[in-house]
Amino acid sequence: MSYKYVSLDHEGPIAEIFLNRPEVLNAYHLDMLNELKAALKEVFSEDQSKVLMISGRGSKAFSVGADINWLEDLSQKEAKEASWLGKEICNIIEEGDKVVIAAVNGYALGGGMEIALSCDLRLASSRARFGQPEVRLGLVPGFDATQRLPRMIGMGRAKEMLFTGNIIDANTAYEIGLVNRLVTPRDLLRASRKLANNIADQSIQAVGLVKQAINNGVWEGRSAGSSYETEAFGACFDLEEHSKRIEKLRDVIDHD
Incomplete structure (x- = not known):
């Protein structure tokens, strides 16, 4: 399928989606x-x-x-539909069995x-730079920031960001646990691809099960997450x- 506003590329085991409206800072x-x-x-x-x-x-x-320009013309019904669409997109990312890395440039x-x-x-x-400035426009977040952000950085920090609409820099985002790594602009895609390939080298089925176990624990509670982990x-x-990886490890041990 061809796309106009996003691009989809494959680099070996890595798929890359780029939001593709740079002339308006990739506004959707x-x-x-x-x-x-x-x-x-x-x-x-x-x-x-x-x-x-x-x-x-x-x-x-x-x-x-x-x-x-799109946002200001939405009716209440259209705004709710857009919110559900955004939530669906985020849920596909979060609930899918592939690891997804955001490279924030x-x-x-x-x-x-x-x-x-x-x-x-x-x-x-x-x-x-990161921020949820919706309140400055008389709005609330529509794609579940009120649910994900507190779980990621803690309720106090999340409420401050959501109540004020303040924008934070990369160093602050790293310090509060919003991002995993900081790199130079030149190294962003290289570092993201290197991490992606590192993950792809592992048992991707096992990695997918780890992702689902973590998500079950976060969203359904520790008991549900623990039960899923045992089943997985x-x-x-x-x-x-x-079996193949165990055999490969055995060969390495036998030849040491």
Whole structure:
């Protein structure tokens, strides 16, 4: 499928989706959201890619959120539909069995930041900026920032960001646990691809089960997460990949 407002590329086991409206700092509108949803479904439905990286075209922004020209014309019904679409996109990212890395190259604001929040890992350039400025427009976040952000950085810090709409720099985002790594702008994509390939080298089935166990614990509670972990641990022993990796390890040990 061809896309206009996003691009989808494959580099070996790594799939890469770029938000592709750099002339407006990758601000999204309905067509872009629909394309992003379609691209995500395409990636999660095929077996070629093991890890997905999401970034924004250009050097200035991951995404600054909704296109104001589109946003101001929405009716209440259309706004709710857009919110559900954004939530669906974020849920596809969060609940899918592939690891998703956000490579944040500049501003990640509003729904743009919410998309990054739904990813498993976030790498940010030193020029990155994060914020949920919806309250400054008389709005609330629409893609579940009120749910994900407190779980990620703690309720107090999340409430401060959400109540004030303040934008924080990359160093602050790293200090409060919003991003996993800080790198130079020049190294962002290289570092993100290196991490993606590191993950892809592991048992991707096991990595997917780890992701689901963590998510179950966060969203359903420790008991549910622990039960899922036990079931997943047992299921691994029926995987052909487990047997192959055990045999490979045995060969290494026998030849030492």
